[in-house]
Amino acid sequence: MVHMETLPNGVRIVTEKMDTVRSVSLGIWVGGGSRQESPQESGAAHFIEHMLFKGTENRSAADIAMETDAIGGQMNAFTTKECTCFYGRVLDDHLPKALDILWDMVYCSSFTQKAVETERGVILEEIDMYEDTPDDLCAEKLFAEIFGDNALARPILGTPETLEAMTGESLRDFHRRHYRADNTVVSLCGSFREEDLEDIRRRFSTLETGEPAQIPQAVYNPSFVVTAKPIEQNHLILAFPGLTYHSPRRFALQTLSAILGGGVSSRLFQEVREKQGLCYSVYSYGAGHADTGVYCIYVALNRDTEQQALETIRRVVTEFTEKGPTDEELSRAREQSKANVVMGMESTQSRMSHSGRSLLFTDKILSAEEIIGAYDAVTKEDVMSLAKEIFDWNKVSLSAVGQVRDVEAYKEIIFG
Secondary structure, three states, rough: OOEEOOOOOOOEEEEEOOOOOEEEEEEEOOOOHHHHHOOHOHHHHHHHHHHHHOOOOOOOOOHHHHHHHOOOOOEEEEOOOOOOOEEEEHHHHHHHHHHHHHHHHHHEEEHHHHHHHHHHHHHHHHHHHOOHHHHHHHHHHHHHOOOOOOHOOOOOOOOHHHHOOOHHHHHHHHHHHHHOOHHEEEEOOOOOOOOHHHHHHHHHHHHOOOOOOOOOOOOOOOOOOEEEEOOOOOOEEEEEOOOOOOOOOOOHHHHHHHHHHHHOOOOOHHHHHHHOOOOOOOEEEEOOOOEEEEEEEEEOOOOOOHHHHHHHHHHHHHHHHHOOOOOHHHHHHHHHHHHHHHHOOOOOHHHHHHHHHHHHHHOOOOHHHHHHHHHHHOOHHHHHHHHHHHOOOOHHHEEEEEOOOOHHHHHHHHHO
């Protein structure tokens, strides 16, 4: 059973005890992602994620690594546009040690200038890696165009120019402003003792509150962008306005996406790849944020087949919008989604992530039964209504990477 509590300083703690396991997962979720950055700070949240592994007032980077390995633990972190998360999974006997390491990393980092200089080089290599990953580059260029001057348009990793200006002191200041009690969620799932929970309460009750950052609202602007790159395949993303991550219709969107481009039985996969052999990879997905969202269709293919593929995708989407899903498709999509929910809930780490993310973003945690019920409640009419709203070809965007055509050529293919 999930239990939630809020400490006097605003830190929220969510716990779920699982007596049938011997492992435990602990996550510290902070509402400080790349969206909270100013243009000059682009990349700071991700830079801090790296820095918190590079030594504290009590441990060196090597100490953190060796102490984690000594308890057989798994520790990692990630940064998104909306949040940063630090998490660990260990045997229950080692939870006190894992908590001590995570706490030390996240709240006692030394931010030495020497470590900043070293890690800056690592992140620059990471940027180069993403530049060499065309599907990621395609998505990044897309978001940069459709969100314009908003922080959602900027890359999570930052740019060489913004990273160059960052120092240990500037990163410490960003950390102080955003790692606040009022935007922190601690999620604990698995086998743990009451003493462990008391230790969490004691530590996190010391965090200070602060003033929430004012986040400018993001506005979707239809855009076309092409990026020439000497690679064999072209990578294309068609995009439309989507839903926010707390929209009550997100279950209908997931159902729609499963039917349209969510797997090997989906309409896009069957038509574009299996029947016509125009590509190797084609799928759809939604990217939701606090106040906006984007729905995307991705395809990787040869330049010679992209016109036929784009025309086919438009035809498949149009037919789906006009006629909706079949009863068989709707049933299959529901079962896929429900299976993903149930199988995911068998992992302490998945449950910890679900609780932490849900509480941080929506202030509510749905049980597996509630999620399954939400999928069961999706009707054909719900999917058709959402499809008609999303697939407005006057608002379509496109990003292309590879041996690309010019923008006008792509517009001619899509609009005729």
